[in-house]
Amino acid sequence: MTAHLARRQSVVRGEAPWWLLPAMEDNLWEPVGAELVGLGRTSASVKIARDFTVETLTNWGLDELACDARLVVSELVTNAVRHAGEPTRLRLLHRASHVVCAVFDPKQQTPVVTDAGYFAESGRGLWLVESLSCSWGWRLDGQGKLVWAAFTAPFALDQSRTSA
Structure with a gap:
């Protein structure tokens, strides 16, 4: 297995939505956001994060993104558990045409993209993301790191808000 650091800090592929980092750092959640805090260091935290992601996207009327987002969140949380000790929180944001899944952890260590061998049992998570x-x-700050993935989403209303 060959490991290498991804070439650009903050953005690996594509550009982040312009509102992402201020929204994550300053808790600017409008129009829609959800957070799961205190995930812990067990394999159960990965399942909890996956279930939270599917439930949240379903409530937002974005069922078609749930499968891909569930898998990406699973990889991000697993990486945080495996390499950073534990994820501190998972945030999901939906604005306009983007849904962003972001995992915070306490380590200042950047993600490492690996070239897994054909028979390797791990090392493909970030390629999957x-x-x-x-x-x-990702973005590093004095508190740790934020690793995020964005999805293009069709316009959908928060179902829980429209039923009131």
Whole structure:
């Protein structure tokens, strides 16, 4: 297995939606956002994050993104558990034509994209994230790192807001 650091810090593939980083850093959640805090360090936290993602996207009327987003969140949370100790939180944001899944962890270590061998049992997670999302990347700050993946989403209304 050959490991190499991704070439650009902050954005690996594509450009981040212009509103992503201020929204993540300053809790600017409008129009729609959801957060799962305290995921922990067990394999159960990966399942909890997947289920939270599917439920949230379904509530937002974005069922068609749920399968891909579920898999990407699973990879991001697994990487945080495996390489950073534990993820501190998962955020999902929906604005206009983007849905963003972001995982925070306490390590200042950048993600490493690997070239897994044919028979390797791991090492393909970030390639999977890249394949399923329209863009992904990370950002380091003094508290740790944010790893995110964005999806292009059709316009959908939050079903829970429209029923009131």
